Amino acid sequence: xxxxxxxxxxxxxxxxxxxxxxxxxxxxxxxxxxxxxxxxxxxxxxxxxxxxxxxxxxxxxxxxxxxxxxxxxxxxxxxxxxxxxxxxxxxxxxxxxxxxxxxxxxxxxxxxxxx
Amino acid sequence: xxxxxxxxxxxxxxxxxxxxxxxxxxxxxxxxxxxxxxxxxxxxxxxxxxxxxxxxxxxxxxxxxxxxxxxxxxxxxxxxxxxxxxxxxxxxxxxxxxxxxxxxxxxxxxxxxxx
Numbered sequence: 001x002x003x004x005x006x007x008x009x010x011x012x013x014x015x016x017x018x019x020x021x022x023x024x025x026x027x028x029x030x031x032x033x034x035x036x037x038x039x040x041x042x043x044x045x046x047x048x049x050x051x052x053x054x055x056x057x058x059x060x061x062x063x064x065x066x067x068x069x070x071x072x073x074x075x076x077x078x079x080x081x082x083x084x085x086x087x088x089x090x091x092x093x094x095x096x097x098x099x100x101x102x103x104x105x106x107x108x109x110x111x112x113x114x115x
Numbered sequence: 116x117x118x119x120x121x122x123x124x125x126x127x128x129x130x131x132x133x134x135x136x137x138x139x140x141x142x143x144x145x146x147x148x149x150x151x152x153x154x155x156x157x158x159x160x161x162x163x164x165x166x167x168x169x170x171x172x173x174x175x176x177x178x179x180x181x182x183x184x185x186x187x188x189x190x191x192x193x194x195x196x197x198x199x200x201x202x203x204x205x206x207x208x209x210x211x212x213x214x215x216x217x218x219x220x221x222x223x224x225x226x227x228x229x230x
Contacts (some may be wrong), residue, residue, distance in 0.1 A: 004158070031216065042119070043159070043203065043220040056217060091158055098210050104218060106151075106158035 002026070004107035006092050012113045018080040021110045025074070025094030031055075032075050033095075033104060034067060038088035046090075049075060082114045118142050121204055121221030130230050134191035138204035138221045141185065145206040145219070148180055150189045153201045153223065162202075163189065194228045201225045 005024045013019050025032045034046040046065070047057040051072035060067070064083070069075040079086055089111050093104040121138045128134055136150075147166045151159035163178040165171045165187075171178045179188040187206075191198055204221040 033216070033218075035218075035220075042117070042121075042222040043205075043218075045217040045219070048216050059217070093158075095216075098216065102210060102216065103161055103164065106160070108156070108158045 004092055004094050004105055006090075006107040006110050008110060009108065010111045010113075012115065013082055014115050015084055016081045018078065019082055019112060021077045021079075021090050021092075021112070023075045023077070023092030023094075023107060025092070026105055028096065029094035029105075030072070030097050031095040031102075031104075032069060033093040034075070034077055035091040035093065035106075036088050037091070037109075038085070043091065046077075079112075082112075084114050087112055087114045116141060117222075118219050119204060119206065119221040122224055123222055125225040125227055127227045127229060128194055130194060130196060130228055132194050132228075134194045134198065134226055134228070135188065136190075136202050136204075136224050136226070137186060137188040139184075139186050140206060140219075142208075142219075143182075143185065144208045145185075146182075146209050147207050148178070148187050149205040149218070150176075150178055151203040151205060151220075153203060155200075159203055159205075191226075194226075196228050196230050199226060199228045 007022045032049040037043045045059040048055045049069045066078045089109040093106045150163040153159045175192045177190040201223040203223045205218040
């Protein structure tokens with residue numbers, strides 16, 4: 001069974017540009033999460049989808065970040081316009097219906113560098 | 116003050132030694148505790164999941180939770196060079212509560228097991 005995949009693995013952009021990160025969860029997982037780790041800090045929650053609906057977006061830093069999960073499958077996280085402080089590693093995780101199990105499986109992350 | 120405190124290390128031990136890792140937390144609402152292992156340029160991988168005070172063993176790994184002290188530990192017996200990684204503690208409140216699916220992480224402890 002394929003794990004959580006993320007694309008790209010690394011992105012380098014200039015301040016003011018737009019970047020879109022993609023996450024493909026484990027097949028059949030209703031729950032999809034985005035987390036971020038900025039340099040020197042802990043991994044922090046950004047938001048949680050249940051199927052195509054945003055369940056909790058309390059961790060989204062500001063309105064430059066837009067997450068979508070059309071059709072309840074893969075998800076995208078767009079940063080527009082990117083700022084220097086957005087640099088870090090963006091992780092996606094997925095889990096099954098929480099009535100079955102709630103273990104979150106993480107992808108390898110997308111390393112974003114904003115110059 | 117961070118919700119979860121974890122010594123960043125690095126923690127260097129000789130092969131075969133016991134590795135002892137710990138986290139403290141301030142939020143008494145945390146009821147579920149996890150330890151993740153992260154190799155360089157990879158995503159976090161779940162090692163242990165506990166929800167009650169006391170010990171849980173899985174092979175060479177033992178997770179310990181003391182809710183009264185708000186303190187959790189992970190012990191790795193007979194450590195191997197392949198155990199060299201960053202170990203992250205994570206925790207959450209019960210499902211069904213606000214933000215129940217959100218994981219709160221410690222900063223991670225880097226462990227180096229020398230042959």
